[in-house]
Amino acid sequence: MTERSVPRIVVVGGGFAGFECARHLVRGARKAGVDVSVTLVSADDYMLYTPLLPEVAGGLLDPRFVAVPLANSLPGVDLVTGRVDGVDLEARSLHLTSRSGETETLGWDRLVLTPGSVTRLFDIPGLADHARGLKTTTEALYLRDQLIGQLELAGRETDSEVIRQRRTVVVVGASYAGAELVSQMRALADEVARQRGFDPTEVRFVLLDTSAQVMPEVGDKLSGKVLDVLRRRGIDVRLETTLESVADDHVVLTDGTTVPTRTVVWVAGVTASPLIETLGLPTEGGRLKVRPDLTVPGRADVFAGGDAAAVPDLTADSGDVTPPTAQHAVRQGKALARNALASIGIGTAKAYRHRNLGLVVDLGPGFAVANPMGVYLSGLPAKAVARAYHLLALPRGVNRWAVGLAYLTDVVAPRSLVSFGLVSDDEARFSASQAIPTPSSNGP
Incomplete structure (x- = not known):
């Protein structure tokens, strides 16, 4: 503990894990009647409920509905809006840059790392330039506007090849995020076709995945039903296939097929926040290695959870780690708060164990x-x-x-067909919307 009379716990990241951790830190300290300073550092001033982003992209939900403001949702928490640039473990301080570009240094007695994840990119030619993701409201709004805009432009186009490009959407990743997204975009396209008076089957959706099945997370029985439904809705599902290259008006697939398109969405998995690579701490599969009590090995004052941490799955015998899901992040946030408080003498620590x-x-x-x-x-x-x-x-x-x-x-x-054009093509790039550095050559 430092010389400050009131212990300071700093939480990095305002996603599911960080939000729940900060909330339960304040509640736990208040219940124990102990003064604890809780600071949450987040790049955004809201917690994004990411499972509903496909419905934002599909025009069903307003982005404000899925953004939970931190300031009035976390009473008693000191909110610092900025991006963490580095952590000095020995000095117990972290360095951050605010939205205005000003730099700041924060000290801590306990550090909780929950910076979350970003879209996992591969060194596929043209991917970073021409594809877009679905991890932020910026990307979701862009995809909604892009689909509506391309379909409207196609209605005024005379070149048949350009019409095919504008009316074709390629989604890569047939896990639950990709399946939800392509379903919602299909529904939006059908509504555009109905209101604009053209055949909805003229809008083509292609869903790709390197896996042999869609949504393996739900099991073989439900996976088969999902595949049937997607294909009945006219979605061209191609398994064991992905992108070979991406251009501004077409993609080339690994089976040699060329698909004309001007809308490519990449939702093929996530990787830990780039901050994790800068810490010099042990990682597993790119995620920060932690013990069952969510402490970092060799650092009893540093905790981690959520998508950025490789949390041991104590319910499995195989030595696996928990998957990066919102369900785990929420529960780990509560465990992080409990164990961080226990480390300063409030309550007792407990290993993270979940029930699916x-x-x-x-x-x-x-x-x-x-x-x-x-x-x-x-x-x-x-x-x-x-x-x-x-x-x-x-x-x-x-x-x-x-x-x-x-x-x-x-x-x-019916869904409202509104395209505000608030998000530019450049703002929706992975480098801007998620601050993802240019991918190295790591292959798919």
């Missing part, structure tokens, strides 16, 4: 899949479970209210 509650995946109008507590559901029952889960999981009443009203409106009214 299953997944919910919303696949657009009338269909979803879910496996809550091992019960396999599909269709409208799964849709009800998926939407109820998200409404309960959103950590702020106003956001739950707004999303709930949007869901009700979707039942009785």
